[in-house]
Amino acid sequence: MDTPQNTALTRALTELPGPLPARGVIHIVIPHTDRFTVVGNHLAQHAGLSTVAVGLAVRIQSLPQGTEIGIKALAARFPEGEKLIAAALRELEAHGYLRRAVTNLPNGRIVTRTVFCNQPTALLRTRVAAQLPARRQTPPQQPPPVQDPAPEQPAPEPPAPEPPAPQDHAPFVARVPPPTAPRQPSPPLPQPRELTAELDRAATALLSDLRRHAHQLVLSENDIRQLAPAVAAWLERDTHPDTIRHTLTNDLPQPLRHPAKLLKHRLTVLLPPPLPGADDLAAPARPRIAVTPFQTCDGCERAFRAPTPGHCRDCRNAHSPAQAAAA
Structure with a gap:
């Protein structure tokens, strides 16, 4: 079969006015009537920007107002x-x-707030032009009138140098993290206390069945082998398989570029604690308070609190001077 030819493109070439160049690009310019973005040559042919930066700038210009343009x-x-x-x-x-x-x-x-200017050099020229009329309106200095010669005076001190004029615009502050910024190490995958054959089989089956519930979660065999111990740790903590499936498939990002990384993150960060035992759920016992018992005074038979039988305070005070005199 012959290679298909674009007859419309060939016909458009024949309709171009003037001689065509012998080599290099040939432009067929068709005016846009809708869905177009105006891009200046100062950006398209910027010598200091990479092709990726120029393409990203064009894409940002084509986005509607208020669109998120963060890195993620x-x-x-x-x-x-x-x-x-x-x-x-x-x-x-x-x-x-x-x-x-x-x-x-x-x-x-x-x-x-992220601000994108499609022509920053023109913005600076506008600021400079706005300041020029104010400077031009300053009346010219008139020459001093001629006066009679006066005796020589000491030369005046030279005026102090004027402070530098403020800049026309505030410098841009880069808020994009550098590529060498240290990253926090990701936490390890949870592991069960004992990976039995039954737990491994149930975890592998649950991961392999995820694509029935979310078509984006298509995992390779290697991904399933790496994630199976983490699912086994969930099952070991008495988590129902439906709960695990709902946690892994609910509210997936669109588009999902790395299913295995997303599942690893959710299995690690959302790991539930082990179920408490019956002893942990029991109400704590109240501490017993020791109560001093009542005693009957051997002298006046009045009740008082004391750990052992004997005399009350009044009887002890009354007997103390008499015992001291007898001694």
């Missing part, structure tokens, strides 16, 4: 990874196309 949001929308997107955002911040500003809301919350 862009990585979920586009095929590039988070490291590549973070590096491209740093380039756009360095050249003035992107800016992240921290704003205090009236309710006390602090949010980060």
